[in-house]
Amino acid sequence: MxxxxxxxxxxxxxxxxxxxxxxxxxxxxxxxxxxxxxxxxxxxxxxxxxxxxxxxxxxxxxxxxxDVADDAGEIGFFSPHSWQPLALGVGGALAFLGVAVGWWLLYFAAPIILIGLFGWVFEYYHGENRTQ
CATH class of the missing domain: 1.10.287 (Helix Hairpins)
Incomplete structure (x- = not known):
């Protein structure tokens, strides 16, 4: 790096x-x-x-x-089946459309963005003392 x-x-x-x-x-x-x-x-x-x-x-x-092989192996964890980026993309598209069409569209975009962001941040959070 x-x-x-x-x-x-x-x-x-x-x-x-x-x-x-x-x-x-x-x-x-x-x-x-x-x-x-x-x-x-x-x-x-x-x-x-x-x-x-x-x-x-x-x-x-x-x-x-x-060598090239020295950097081989696992890079990190990536969420394989998350729907949250889709919600953020739709909310972001609506927000930018609100700039072109009318600012009233941000009232619909903001909750979608917040739900997507909240869901993505806490997707794998299961609580501090939760047992499996």
Whole structure:
């Protein structure tokens, strides 16, 4: 993860330079703002990856002598049959449609988003003292 963190930090430096050059030459607010926001996102991802890499064991991608097989195996747990992303997608689509059609549509989108988010966060929570 250390390599990816550095890559995102260098990408952030590049995007910042391009945002400044673009802003000075074009004097266009939307593109300049988008580039500065992309800079912020790159910095956040780079900082997160660097921060996480300092707290976990070094992976095979951080070792220059590693083989491809050194990184094989289980990556993590992914929910195989969750309906919550569908609810979040429908709620998000309705929310963005509300921007185009009318803000009243957010009254229908917000509960769907909240139900999907609540369901996804607590999908595998069974209580603190619950027995199997």
């Amino acid at each position: 250390k390599i990816q963190g550095r890559m995102f930090v260098w990408l952030a430096v590049f995007v910042l330079a391009m945002a400044i050059v673009y802003g000075v030459w074009s004097k266009e607010a939307a593109g300049t703002t988008a580039l500065f926001m992309a800079f912020g996102l790159c910095i956040m991802i780079g900082f997160y990856l660097g921060f996480t890499a300092s707290r976990v064991d070094a992976g095979a991608q951080d070792n220059k002598e590693a």
